[in-house]
Amino acid sequence: MTRYSVERFRAAVFHMYLRVAVAVTFPLSVLYFLFVATPDKGGVPFAFALFAAWLKWRTRHDSEESLRYAGWFLLMLMCLMLYGTYVSNEKLHQEVWMMIFPIAFAPIVAERERIIWIVVGALSLSAVSMLRLEPLTLMSTFVFLSAYLTLGLITMMLVRHNEQNIERLAHLTITDPLTRTFNRGYLKEVMASEINRCRRGGQALTVIMLDIDHFKMFNDTYGHLFGDSVLEQVAESLMKSAQRAGDYVFRYGGEEFCILTSGLDRDESWQFTEKLRLSIYALNIENRQSPHRRLTASAGFWCVTELDEITTSALLLNADNALYRAKEAGRDRVVDFEDIPTAEKTGSTRLQGSPA
Numbered sequence: 612m613t614r615y616s617v618e619r620f621r622a623a624v625f626h627m628y629l630r631v632a633v634a635v636t637f638p639l640s641v642l643y644f645l646f647v648a649t650p651d652k653g654g655v656p657f658a659f660a661l662f663a664a665w666l667k668w669r670t671r672h673d674s675e676e677s678l679r680y681a682g683w684f685l686l687m688l689m690c691l692m693l694y695g696t697y698v699s700n701e702k703l704h705q706e707v708w709m710m711i712f713p714i715a716f717a718p719i720v721a722e723r724e725r726i727i728w729i730v731v732g733a734l735s736l737s738a739v740s741m742l743r744l745e746p747l748t749l750m751s752t753f754v755f756l757s758a759y760l761t762l763g764l765i766t767m768m769l770v771r772h773n774e775q776n777i778e779r780l781a782h783l784t785i786t787d788p789l790t791r792t793f794n795r796g797y798l799k800e801v802m803a804s805e806i807n808r809c810r811r812g813g814q815a816l817t818v819i820m821l822d823i824d825h826f827k828m829f830n831d832t833y834g835h836l837f838g839d840s841v842l843e844q845v846a847e848s849l850m851k852s853a854q855r856a857g858d859y860v861f862r863y864g865g866e867e868f869c870i871l872t873s874g875l876d877r878d879e880s881w882q883f884t885e886k887l888r889l890s891i892y893a894l895n896i897e898n899r900q901s902p903h904r905r906l907t908a909s910a911g912f913w914c915v916t917e918l919d920e921i922t923t924s925a926l927l928l929n930a931d932n933a934l935y936r937a938k939e940a941g942r943d944r945v946v947d948f949e950d951i952p953t954a955e956k957t958g959s960t961r962l963q964g965s966p967a
C-alpha cells in the first residue's frame with residue numbers, strides 16, 4: 612500500500628509535467644515555427660509536444676505504465692536538450708543549467724531507472740563538454756563530471772528521504788494510533804480489493820469479528836489507562852497470530868477487531884478464529900469482575916466462497932451477526948455464521964443501520 616502511494620505520487624507528478632509540457636510547448640512551438648525559426652528548428656519542440664500529448668493519452672489510466680515510460684521519456688528529453696545545446700553556438704556554462712534535471716525530475720523516475728538516468732546523463736553531458744571545451748582539459752571535464760554526479764547522488768538521497776516521508780505519512784493514515792493495527796477507514800479499501808482478488812483466484816475470503824468480553828467492567832475496575840495497555844497487548848497477540856500474506860488485522864472500534872484472511876475453508880477458518888481467541892486467553896490477564904475471572908474474547912466469522920454478489924457491508928454484517936450470537940451464548944467462544952439457523956440469520960444485529 613505504501614509503495615502504491617509513492618508510485619501514485621510519482622505518476623501524478625509525471626502527469627502534471629506532461630500536462631504543462633503539452634499546454635506550454637505546443638502553442639510556443641507553433642508561434643516559434645510561424646514567426647521566428649526555420650521549420651526544422653520549430654519542428655523539434657513541436658514533435659516533443661506531440662510526443663508528450665501521446666504519452667499523456669497513453670498512460671492516462673495506468674500509473675504503473677506511466678512510471679515505466681517516465682524514465683525513458685526524461686532521458687530522451689535530456690538528450691534532445693543536449694543536442695540543442697551542442698548545435699547552437701552558446702558557451703559551455705549555459706549547459707550547467709541542465710544540472711537542474713535530476714533535481715526537477717528525480718521524484719518521478721523509479722529508483723532503478725534513476726541511477727541509469729543520472730549515469731547516462733553525466734556521460735553524455737561530459738561528452739558534449741569535452742567536445743566544446745576550448746582548450747580541452749581533462750581536469751575541467753573531470754570536475755564537471757564529478758559535480759554532476761555529486762549533484763545527482765545528493766538529489767537521489769533527498770528524493771529517497773522524501774519518499775520515505777510519504778511512506779510514513781501513508782502508513783499513519785491507515786494505522787490506529789493506539790493499537791498499531793490497521794484502522795477502520797482502511798478496512799473498506801482492503802475488503803474491496805480482497806473480494807476482487809479472491810474472486811479472481813477462486814479463493815474463499817473469511818471475515819472475523821472479535822470483541823473483548825466485559826471490557827466495560829474491566830475499565831471500571833482497573834482504569835482506562837490499564838484498559839488501553841490491554842488493548843495494545845490484545846492487538847499485538849492478534850497480529851502475531853495473523854501473519855500470513857493476505858492476513859489483516861483492523862481495529863473496528865473500541866474493543867472490537869476485524870480480521871481478514873483468505874484461502875481457508877470453513878474448518879480452517881474455525882481453527883484460525885479459535886487460535887485468535889485462545890491467544891487472548893493465553894495473555895492471562897485478570898478480570899475479576901468477569902464470570903471467567905480473566906480477560907476473554909468472543910468471535911464470529913463468515914467464510915465465503917461465492918464472492919460474486921458479495922458486498923463489504925454484507926460481509927461485515929454477517930460476521931458481526933455471528934459475533935453477536937457468540938456473546939448471547941455466553942461469550943468466550945467462536946460462532947460460525949453458517950451455523951446460525953437460517954430463520955435467525957436475518958435477525959437484528961448491532962451493525963444494522965450503521966455504515967460499513
Ligand SMILES: Nc1nc2c(ncn2[C@@H]2O[C@H](COP(=O)(O)OP(=O)(O)OP(=O)(O)O)[C@@H](O)[C@H]2O)c(=O)[nH]1
Nearest residue numbers: 822823824825826827828830835838839865866938
Ligand atoms: N481503555 C479503553 N477502553 C475503551 C476504548 N475504546 C472503548 N473502550 C471501552 O470498551 C467498553 C466497551 O463496553 P461494551 O460495549 O459495553 O462491551 P463490554 O463491556 O465489553 O461487554 P460485551 O462486549 O458485551 O462483553 C466501554 O467501556 C468503552 O469505554 C479504548 O480505546 N480504551
